[in-house]
Amino acid sequence: MADHHVIIENLVKTYPGAQKPSVDHVSFSLPRGEMLALLGPSGCGKTTILRMIAGLIAPTAGAIRLDGADVSSIPVYRRNMGMVFQAYALFPHMTVAQNISFGLEMRGVGRAEREERVGRALDLVKLNGLGDRKVSQLSGGQQQRAAIARSLVIEPELLLLDEPLSNLDAKLRDEMRDEIRDIQARTGVTAIFVTHDQDEALSMADRLAVMSAGRLEQIGTPREIFDRPQTDFVASFIGAGTFFEGKVAESGLAVVEGLKTLRFVGDASVGSTVKLMIRPHRLLLANREGQTNSFTGTVEHIVYRGQILTLNVRCGDRLLQADLPTHAGLLPEKGGTVTLAVAPEDVTVVGQVAA
Amino acid sequence: MADHHVIIENLVKTYPGAQKPSVDHVSFSLPRGEMLALLGPSGCGKTTILRMIAGLIAPTAGAIRLDGADVSSIPVYRRNMGMVFQAYALFPHMTVAQNISFGLEMRGVGRAEREERVGRALDLVKLNGLGDRKVSQLSGGQQQRAAIARSLVIEPELLLLDEPLSNLDAKLRDEMRDEIRDIQARTGVTAIFVTHDQDEALSMADRLAVMSAGRLEQIGTPREIFDRPQTDFVASFIGAGTFFEGKVAESGLAVVEGLKTLRFVGDASVGSTVKLMIRPHRLLLANREGQTNSFTGTVEHIVYRGQILTLNVRCGDRLLQADLPTHAGLLPEKGGTVTLAVAPEDVTVVGQVAA
Amino acid sequence: MSAAAVPSAGSPTAGASRGMLLMLLLPGLAALVITFLLPLIWLLRASFASSTVGAFSGGDWTAQSYSTVLFDPFYWRVTWNTLVLGFNVAVFAVILSYPIALFLARTESRFRGVLTALAVAPLLTSSVVRTYGWMVILGDRGVINSTLQGLSLTDGVIRLTNNSFGATVALIEILMPYAILAMLSGFGRLNAQLEEAAAMLGANRFRIFTRIILPLSLPGVLTAGLLVFVLAISSFVTPRLMGGGRVFVLGTEVFNEATVTLNWPLAAALSVMLLVLFSSIILLYQRALRALET
Amino acid sequence: QDASIRGTVNIVGFSGVFADNYQKFIIDPFKAKYPGIEVTYQQSKNSAETLALLTLQRADPKIDIALIDVAVAIKANKDGIFARLDPARVKVLEEMPAWARLDGDKAVAFSQDNLAILYNTDTVKQPPTSWNDLTDPKYKGKIAAKLGDTRGVILLPILDKLAGADYKQSIDPALDLLKKIAPNVSTWEPAPDCYAVIQSGEVDLSICWNGRAQYLHDSQGGKIGVAAPKEGSIGQTNTVGLVENSRNAEAAQVFINYALGAEAQATFAEKSFYGPVNTRVKLPDAVAARIYGSKEAQAAQMSLDWNFVADKYSAWIQRINREVIALN
Amino acid sequence: MQGNQLLGRIAWNALITLLYLFLLAPIIVVFIISFDTRQYLAFPPESLSFGSYVKVFQNIKFISAFWRSLIIGAIVGIVAVSAGMLLSLALARYRFRGKAAVNFLILAPFLVPHIVLAVGVMLVIAPLGLLDSYPGIVLAHLGITIPYTVRTIMMSLMAVDIRVEEAALVHGAPPRMVFWRITLPLVRPGLIAGGVIAFLISFDEATISLFIVSVKASTLPTEIYHYLEYSTDPQIAALSVILILISVGVVVAVERLVGLRRAL
Numbered sequence A, B: 001m002a003d004h005h006v007i008i009e010n011l012v013k014t015y016p017g018a019q020k021p022s023v024d025h026v027s028f029s030l031p032r033g034e035m036l037a038l039l040g041p042s043g044c045g046k047t048t049i050l051r052m053i054a055g056l057i058a059p060t061a062g063a064i065r066l067d068g069a070d071v072s073s074i075p076v077y078r079r080n081m082g083m084v085f086q087a088y089a090l091f092p093h094m095t096v097a098q099n100i101s102f103g104l105e106m107r108g109v110g111r112a113e114r115e116e117r118v119g120r121a122l123d124l125v126k127l128n129g130l131g132d133r134k135v136s137q138l139s140g141g142q143q144q145r146a147a148i149a150r151s152l153v154i155e156p157e158l159l160l161l162d163e164p165l166s167n168l169d170a171k172l173r174d175e176m177r178d179e180i181r182d183i184q185a186r187t188g189v190t191a192i193f194v195t196h197d198q199d200e201a202l203s204m205a206d207r208l209a210v211m212s213a214g215r216l217e218q219i220g221t222p223r224e225i226f227d228r229p230q231t232d233f234v235a236s237f238i239g240a241g242t243f244f245e246g247k248v249a250e251s252g253l254a255v256v257e258g259l260k261t262l263r264f265v266g267d268a269s270v271g272s273t274v275k276l277m278i279r280p281h282r283l284l285l286a287n288r289e290g291q292t293n294s295f296t297g298t299v300e301h302i303v304y305r306g307q308i309l310t311l312n313v314r315c316g317d318r319l320l321q322a323d324l325p326t327h328a329g330l331l332p333e334k335g336g337t338v339t340l341a342v343a344p345e346d347v348t349v350v351g352q353v354a355a
Numbered sequence C: 001m002s003a004a005a006v007p008s009a010g011s012p013t014a015g016a017s018r019g020m021l022l023m024l025l026l027p028g029l030a031a032l033v034i035t036f037l038l039p040l041i042w043l044l045r046a047s048f049a050s051s052t053v054g055a056f057s058g059g060d061w062t063a064q065s066y067s068t069v070l071f072d073p074f075y076w077r078v079t080w081n082t083l084v085l086g087f088n089v090a091v092f093a094v095i096l097s098y099p100i101a102l103f104l105a106r107t108e109s110r111f112r113g114v115l116t117a118l119a120v121a122p123l124l125t126s127s128v129v130r131t132y133g134w135m136v137i138l139g140d141r142g143v144i145n146s147t148l149q150g151l152s153l154t155d156g157v158i159r160l161t162n163n164s165f166g167a168t169v170a171l172i173e174i175l176m177p178y179a180i181l182a183m184l185s186g187f188g189r190l191n192a193q194l195e196e197a198a199a200m201l202g203a204n205r206f207r208i209f210t211r212i213i214l215p216l217s218l219p220g221v222l223t224a225g226l227l228v229f230v231l232a233i234s235s236f237v238t239p240r241l242m243g244g245g246r247v248f249v250l251g252t253e254v255f256n257e258a259t260v261t262l263n264w265p266l267a268a269a270l271s272v273m274l275l276v277l278f279s280s281i282i283l284l285y286q287r288a289l290r291a292l293e294t
Numbered sequence D: 001q002d003a004s005i006r007g008t009v010n011i012v013g014f015s016g017v018f019a020d021n022y023q024k025f026i027i028d029p030f031k032a033k034y035p036g037i038e039v040t041y042q043q044s045k046n047s048a049e050t051l052a053l054l055t056l057q058r059a060d061p062k063i064d065i066a067l068i069d070v071a072v073a074i075k076a077n078k079d080g081i082f083a084r085l086d087p088a089r090v091k092v093l094e095e096m097p098a099w100a101r102l103d104g105d106k107a108v109a110f111s112q113d114n115l116a117i118l119y120n121t122d123t124v125k126q127p128p129t130s131w132n133d134l135t136d137p138k139y140k141g142k143i144a145a146k147l148g149d150t151r152g153v154i155l156l157p158i159l160d161k162l163a164g165a166d167y168k169q170s171i172d173p174a175l176d177l178l179k180k181i182a183p184n185v186s187t188w189e190p191a192p193d194c195y196a197v198i199q200s201g202e203v204d205l206s207i208c209w210n211g212r213a214q215y216l217h218d219s220q221g222g223k224i225g226v227a228a229p230k231e232g233s234i235g236q237t238n239t240v241g242l243v244e245n246s247r248n249a250e251a252a253q254v255f256i257n258y259a260l261g262a263e264a265q266a267t268f269a270e271k272s273f274y275g276p277v278n279t280r281v282k283l284p285d286a287v288a289a290r291i292y293g294s295k296e297a298q299a300a301q302m303s304l305d306w307n308f309v310a311d312k313y314s315a316w317i318q319r320i321n322r323e324v325i326a327l328n
Numbered sequence E: 001m002q003g004n005q006l007l008g009r010i011a012w013n014a015l016i017t018l019l020y021l022f023l024l025a026p027i028i029v030v031f032i033i034s035f036d037t038r039q040y041l042a043f044p045p046e047s048l049s050f051g052s053y054v055k056v057f058q059n060i061k062f063i064s065a066f067w068r069s070l071i072i073g074a075i076v077g078i079v080a081v082s083a084g085m086l087l088s089l090a091l092a093r094y095r096f097r098g099k100a101a102v103n104f105l106i107l108a109p110f111l112v113p114h115i116v117l118a119v120g121v122m123l124v125i126a127p128l129g130l131l132d133s134y135p136g137i138v139l140a141h142l143g144i145t146i147p148y149t150v151r152t153i154m155m156s157l158m159a160v161d162i163r164v165e166e167a168a169l170v171h172g173a174p175p176r177m178v179f180w181r182i183t184l185p186l187v188r189p190g191l192i193a194g195g196v197i198a199f200l201i202s203f204d205e206a207t208i209s210l211f212i213v214s215v216k217a218s219t220l221p222t223e224i225y226h227y228l229e230y231s232t233d234p235q236i237a238a239l240s241v242i243l244i245l246i247s248v249g250v251v252v253a254v255e256r257l258v259g260l261r262r263a264l
């Protein structure tokens, strides 16, 4: 921890005039070269954290350390960070190339080298040939890429990205993700990026920090977050799922109202009431009824989503959500009866219910 | 066709001063109660089509018919359509409730009924309690929902939605999708919505119209579009995939450079060169090498995406993209060797290559 | 030297900000203090002087001028006239300027620049010359009267000028450019898409105007109204010349006391009176604006 | 030529044609006579502005001589703006009438511009001959009369005399007469000015200053006619004053002595149609007629007790404004 | 287009035309009069000629006053814009005590009649020895023009996304560079519009100028005023027309260049 590149300690930000803090005692740290995704619903304080790290706003309390040293006395323009703003914040009076070149100029890089590096950056974000355009002549997606190029070209030590891909269509977004990931891996820059797209967070980041209402809910690898959410909020915010409450009858077995019993893997003391979750894609079509953790019900709703088919299956008074691969042989139809099963290790304990 | 609710015939729009038409001979039609998604990259003309249907701009050529009658002589305000604008266009001087109520007032609905219907609409979009807020006091997502409520409350015959969900996080977006889908199904209103999110298009729409540079590329059900894209553009725009070019050696068998042969299902005359596509999730882990349509290679890149694991597998000089479910037993690791296989019916012909 | 991102005290560049702030404020404030605040203080001082010399260099203090202003019913009537004139001019100038401002705000015409310039052009004509222009139009043998007589619509002369009607008409025209400019800058919230949205919701042109355009432009209209009112009640050349000397308003009285009877203390006191009027109007206006916004 | 006296004299005075004439007929000849004395002439918009300027510079005057309206001069003397002229240096004082030597020679009248009735020579075929003609109903709505300033203050004593009263007793008779004129008045603030409205035919008659009207009559084709009423008139009186604490008092008094002299006065009267004050001036008949009108009118020419009038100045204007103009 | 929509358009255009006619009526009259050959203002003209224009261009007082006004207006424009820029920055970007007072001080000159200010300005300027001097008249005009420049620049400044400045900071630009490279270029429309307005006001101001200047620094409006004291002839009309044409030209050029309306 102590030798981590970025250390955030008990960061608090209360905007003037606000009753509640927008960022509330958040602590985390990143080793050099890591990419962290800040994830959370709109208004939970993601941008605020980035802006404090950048030095654009001052924390109400808490500390930000880079390589162990408190940064509060370093002015913004000497922190050597790159930042992609949520609304791009390109310089409207400059061409694309001038925008990208700006940071290099500020660093006193010579003209020839500048031109060369700007050219490379333009290639990187697939804007070659658009360098001489005015910013206003770019589409939203192109602007976003120009902003990315501007922040990358200065080879910052720390890269801050605020929803850098929100305005791109799926295709381009995938490409840019790979690009950013690549550059980050190659240059070894530490990066923090904000997103509300969980797929983006899961696929790009080394670790995810999930926030809710100013607080850090959980921080961990994509797998930890997705498969072992530690709070209710994280469980329901990341990925879909069906939630159950059950009384633990014996170790690894809970009695759930309306269903029979549910076998699960995880710590839960006998007699306590636990919250359990099943991810939609962990529910599989079962061969036969009566199998462990199997549910039979009627298909109420089917949504085709290309790769997968999302089913809502009614079992008694519960609605189970299941995602089946579209190529999994004979697919159920609306109104039909299906039996779904789940492996005990795919039933996750996401919390205790106070008695 | 003739009895369809909305019929678009050879619609063309060239903006004054533009060299190329922004919408170029587009024709399609919708039966009453259908929901159509207009999908395509930024700037392809989606909004332009919506605005012509709404009557906000006049087509350069072509006709729009509602219930068989040409609408060109009906002024906007008598067309009884609901529209959600890309940038919301909420009335800034009114409260949320007043915004929603506006259309009802224009229709002379009495105060009591108005209040009741506005209340229900607010519930619907989960804005209960925010009715008295000024529009400027809402977050982006909340504004978008208010705009949706405003267009729904008048129970229009035709609903036009321009990227209605772009500013919502995954969770809320899913909920709103279901809500809109539900309302649409319940009220039987015909709806056209614009999106650049293919997941949204696939999961919400009865049919998809994919556009590119002003032209309609393909229109069809989600499955037709996803599984049987008729053009290169559609294939690469919707969903990911690995593309091959191969010479058809015999019916259903193509020789692909760098690979061996690829069996496919589809029409292609022997001797011609075809473009073939394999969707990532149709590539499965194979038990043994040498099976039909199987490829062995090294895992170059792994991305964990919650539900699925995306692999980039290098076979010779080709990179295959495969999506494996995360619960499919023992998962491959980066650098390891895997064998992937695909069923011939999952190898899609997406076009011919001119010799 | 930008204050760019130094919005709050805790900021990393805050150390420099106090000195910076002073640097930013000093030149402009110095100019304003010299050419506005000090003259105003002098005005106050002068209004309490007893003689012409006292008005310049101090000396004794007396409230004589104020008691003259406050206890002379003539000045009450003048004040009332001033308010009536200001009100009429403000109302009509706003009504007549509104369509032009709306037109300029929306037109896509190539001539937009010229049209904007033309709307402002009246500001640049000497008021004496412009007044003469109005005399030609409204005079007893002017364009309107001769047209009416030519069409045999009237046989007598209709008195259109040398009275408060003439003064009002000319003031309206003279102050319209200010109203147009003020409205133009206040029309920022108007946005074609809002009108489209209203049309989609079933509002016809009339309703779009009354329910969307008008309310959205109301702050601009209020600002324009205030500006015109204030300029109208402080005007003196136009009411004097166009009113044929029959229109007595505070502006003409100030001018009269300052340049004809040389009673500077009284002129100062009348000016202070005018300022008090302004201030109360502005306060009322701000109330109205706040009420509009909540 | 007398080059023995040296110095600079700074004069502030009226602008426009007056300034041109003053330069040409007073200053230039003076400079020819006294080459050692430099003279600068600064134009001022009006006497009020001049007074303001002088008041401001009281501690350190930059101006030595002011040409100023008599009413303003008297006001200035109340504030001690002007210095007493030295009779030893300004010998010509002896030639000035008593009424012209104000406040013990702290300002001396040097010219008078008579109030007259102007008429449009196209529309008025029978020029008015009497101030009483102003009440003639045929001029209804055809008179321009700016009376809110010195013009009104001068007209009142004239009308008082017409009514057989004395302005020192009461001006009520004059106001009553004025109220009879009022219905004929089209504008009390002629725009652009009281001469142009005659030229353009906007009105038939206008109560205005003689000098300028004569000048316009000559220069612009005789459209303006001047009627000098037989009951005589009163002139707007211009005074010259030596500024208190002037640093060039000596040279300044040399100048004043010259400017008040008969020769200078006569030339200026002939060129500007302003009546001279120096008692030794004898005007040619033609010139006298254009300044004062007929012999009858010349005989009836009046002068005022300016100290008395200055005291009533603003009260009279106020009464004209409130009792006549405001009610019409 | 529907019939009644067309009708509405025609009615609307007719209304606008009428209003413009009203707005420009006296100027049209002045324009016509300016060609009259007579030596006094009268309508309609007897016969037409460019004589008055020729005379205006031959009038040395007008010409030299015109250049003086031009110089004074230019200086006033530049100084008012500079001071206005700094004030706007302080007001738009800082929170400080007394901000309301500063705001009022900037708004108030809009509302105080010039006739009221004029004597006071003279009184303040006189002891500085600045009467009838360029610095004096420039100073006097600053008070009435700075409010306009602050207003227009503020409008531009508000429109500038602060994030753009932040982006420059983050990418290594010290505040000084942010100002020169980002903020200043972005508010240029406001600067130009403010400068033009300040110029026009200074160029046109008579009331206060009359108290400040007499000979050396007399401006065109004061010359016109003095001229009107003893003659009212078509020269004045011709001069007005020339000035209007110049101003319209300036406004149109600026509108073309930066879009004046945005800044207003």
Ligand SMILES: Nc1ncnc2c1ncn2[C@@H]1O[C@H](COP(=O)(O)OP(=O)(O)OP(=O)(O)O)[C@@H](O)[C@H]1O
Binding pocket: A015, A016, A018, A022, A040, A041, A042, A043, A044, A045, A046, A047, A048, A049, A086, A196
């Ligand atoms: N300048 C400000 N003044 C007061 N409150 C603010 C300010 N900026 C943000 N907030 C509040 O602080 C909270 C956190 O804002 P922040 O911008 O960090 O959210 P976010 O997580 O980035 O959301 P989004 O996904 O919508 O961008 C919000 O509730 C917001 O209303």
Ligand SMILES: Nc1ncnc2c1ncn2[C@@H]1O[C@H](COP(=O)(O)OP(=O)(O)OP(=O)(O)O)[C@@H](O)[C@H]1O
Binding pocket: B015, B016, B018, B022, B040, B041, B042, B043, B044, B045, B046, B047, B048, B049, B086, B196
């Ligand atoms: N008013 C206009 N004048 C000229 N060209 C326009 C206008 N509006 C749109 N265009 C052009 O027409 C094309 C289609 O625009 P449209 O707004 O329909 O795109 P879109 O498909 O809605 O894109 P997006 O997803 O970015 O909203 C674009 O190339 C755009 O530049």
Ligand SMILES: [Mg+2]
Binding pocket: A046, A047, A048, A086, A162
């Ligand atoms: Mg944010």
Ligand SMILES: [Mg+2]
Binding pocket: B046, B047, B048, B086, B162
């Ligand atoms: Mg669009």
